[in-house]
Amino acid sequence: MNKNVNLAVDIAGIKMQNPVATASGTFGFGNEYADYVDLSRLGALVVKGTTLHPRQGNPPPRIEETPCGILNAIGLQNPGIETVVNEILPHLQNKNVPVIVNISGDTPADYAKLAQKLNNSCAAGIEVNISCPNVKKGGLQFGSDPESAAEVAGAVKASTNLPVIIKLSPNVSSIVKVAEKVARAGADALSMINTLLGMKIDINTMRPSLGNNFGGLSGPAVKPVAVRSVWQVYREIDLPIIGIGGITTAEDALEFIMAGASVVAVGTGNFINPTATMDIIENLEKYLIDNDIADIKDLIGRAH
């Protein structure tokens, strides 16, 4: 493969050598996968959702398998922003990969504080999770209501010079409306989708299977909803998009890119194949060569 094709993309000022990132919460802080993945070959590393204070998360069981998908109810277990900024990010600096920190708060002020704390870190960008269905306060409400989504976006934007990516929830009547408001509030990019709110019932115990009752649905099952979301938002909103949801192969990644994503992120797919990101990068390159396409950017939004 020595033909010259260009996989590099740039999203809201974050330069990536290729359009393949990891989805927050599915790849830890990167090192967990270091036996399988050369982190320095990733387009970007989006790390676990971080909150102001350390969180224990939800009681187990936290994961359930569903047809071609999973439900998770982790509940944002994380060591808190201080530890992330002071202990974890510095170790990632020498990996030569842009690190995007995913943040979650209970109030717009929380989000603002989280963003501030990242200002002097080595983070390349901030992904704002306004849509985690696994926490009771905040979380879901922000993501489902265009106004509060915009409020959070504005608060983060006012507190940082880092690129701000707002992660949208699919659990809404119109994802375009939320995207519109968030764009006007100053978001630099959008990522979509977070998980669909779901539930599984254990017919033996006659109770919800997950410790938290509800969980977030992810994996191949949700791919059609994610592709549709990217397509809709790409048509209406002039912001770069990180496409997420059920991606396991380069073909899946191409669907998202043609629908309008500049970057794709792999989540549940890592669990099934720990080298999914590497395989996708390789096969995207091969696809460009085989189809005589010089630059992956030529494919963004091609299906419109």
Next chain:
Amino acid sequence: MNKNVNLAVDIAGIKMQNPVATASGTFGFGNEYADYVDLSRLGALVVKGTTLHPRQGNPPPRIEETPCGILNAIGLQNPGIETVVNEILPHLQNKNVPVIVNISGDTPADYAKLAQKLNNSCAAGIEVNISCPNVKKGGLQFGSDPESAAEVAGAVKASTNLPVIIKLSPNVSSIVKVAEKVARAGADALSMINTLLGMKIDINTMRPSLGNNFGGLSGPAVKPVAVRSVWQVYREIDLPIIGIGGITTAEDALEFIMAGASVVAVGTGNFINPTATMDIIENLEKYLIDNDIADIKDLIGRAH
């Protein structure tokens, strides 16, 4: 199996010998499956979505396979209410199964007219589709907005003495809010869920795969979203529920019943196994016997 267990349920005055129905649009008008299914053994037959005037539907392709699911974009091809009432329903009368007619309109007035036309038919009830994602006018909007959903429900209710079942869309920020409004407008029962709005892109043609671009996602992939919807609405709204979404086995049916459904309807499952409804009825009976449960009604909402 001669132990005495009771599978009969009653939903909004419609008496069913068991809680297993067919989902609209997946079972035609019943006869299509007559080689595989004894129609008289069904709990209820919910027939294809019907409109005031005959419709040609969308250009093909109309169906795409997705991971553990399908996308469909039929576009409500149907012969129109006159033909349904005058030619099709009379033939179903001697099948000894309650027939529920699913209706779709562009305006609340359309829905009212459709309901009127069914008044002197042999329909046992009306299912109001306010949520079909495959038609451009009307359709989706009604289902996504609580106020217009209520308007449609009210219009139908005012035009008929038949039991009125409102079919809810999952493409909303809060399905409970829509259910609430619709309940207040006089709905006798709720059915959920209709399909999730989705899309597939053909990376060879670089275009959306379906003739209509968008399609409705159904099948096992959506089951966790459907179970969650039933659970949420059951907790808040005092109306009987028909649970729909990805049901292929008696275990799936039990999940919905424990979540709060009085009846379940099988859609995509019929395509995979044409005798799915019969197998589910048989296995529900077996489950009751094996677990010494006298009446299936004892299981409704048990997971709460």
Next chain:
Amino acid sequence: MKPVKKTFDIIEKKQIKPCYGLLKLYAPELAAGAKPGQFLHVKCSGTMDPLLRRPISIHAVQRSGKTISMLYRKAGRGTSMLDSLDKLDVMGPLGHGFNMSCSGTPLVVGGGIGAAPLYFLLQELSGMQMQVDVFIGASSSEHLLAVEDIKALGHCVRTATDDGSAGYRGPVTDTCLPYLNKDVQVFACGPVPMLKKLAGDMEENKAAGQFSLEEKMGCGVGACLSCVCKTYQEKEKEYTYSRVCVDGPVFSAGEVVWK
């Protein structure tokens, strides 16, 4: 016969060419009751991935052995799994097959995997003591199917390939063109461009005929309206969407509206 939903034993599997396979099922009722042009709706995996059944024509019937066979192209995930099965969960026989009581001298045209259902038709025509002209085309000799078997039935076969690796170099429609006239009844199955060209040629030459079509399917029994193709209904003087699964898969050539 009324269609059944049943799991049959696979008693023979063969790799025909690099990407074509043949399955033989022990299925007495199908062997006795199926008609040429009908198809089976088969489950390629015991799991929910892939989810839908796949329509595959009945390729041949061995009445004595009570078996039927299916000739298939490994087109994607579903068909590529058929190899690994010992039993096959089948619905069928489905659809309206070829109308064999039509007037006109039979003339059979197949392209690519379209040859699959035509063999069964030719078996029946042989049984009726007819020897007919058969035209089989493909992109290359690697994709030319059933030719020797059809010859063995006693029919006269002409082949055509796009790359000239076997028979005439060019489209199969070139080879049958001289035979099209008002006295023939064409039976055809193949890719859309071939059928479209053939339909034009037939119209020009006043030849009647029947085409077997393909569309993506859901139910296979006419209930879901997924598998439609556009047709022109003479009596209603308008276009409608007809279901390939029950209104077809065989349509009269003049009825089909080409994109």
Next chain:
Amino acid sequence: MKPVKKTFDIIEKKQIKPCYGLLKLYAPELAAGAKPGQFLHVKCSGTMDPLLRRPISIHAVQRSGKTISMLYRKAGRGTSMLDSLDKLDVMGPLGHGFNMSCSGTPLVVGGGIGAAPLYFLLQELSGMQMQVDVFIGASSSEHLLAVEDIKALGHCVRTATDDGSAGYRGPVTDTCLPYLNKDVQVFACGPVPMLKKLAGDMEENKAAGQFSLEEKMGCGVGACLSCVCKTYQEKEKEYTYSRVCVDGPVFSAGEVVWK
């Protein structure tokens, strides 16, 4: 050793009891590098249904043959598919295994399929010229696993079944109770009620030990925080959720907080 992601050939499959199977993989690196108590995260199907990998312990290692085996219960859809495979897509070895350099006389307690990882441990103890007391329990003799193989290693095995169909009638924890004291190091794996009872007995008798736990898993590598169990961290004096996949699956008995 560093874990690998690799597809290994299955060179032997055996049905052990009605619902237990044994797979042997030719996997030189695993045979050389894996430690007792570690597990493999395996893909049970080539499709996306079922989607997730399944954690299965390494049951035995044949260093000379460069093979390893897995003993598994056909618990649900995933494990029931293992039978039909010729190759196995594996991540591993994963997790922290048993700490074998602890002080105390080893005492091994297994319940049901919990016997699976203990055999590998006992192989290693044999290799270190140790003969230890082993207690294996199950609901009935149909579910009593690995007993003869463990005896063949030279260890002393006592069995217990709930229904008395083999060995002592009653819980396996009854049979090992008299042996619990401050000089032993218990190695245990089994269902939660057994481990919970055992933990209580051990505390009362000041016996130390290590338990191998199970939880539903996503990634298997510590990234997703799905597989947690509640543990008490002595040094931090508080409860946290620890990941069974990387912080375990083997935990020190006193660390686990039982529901």
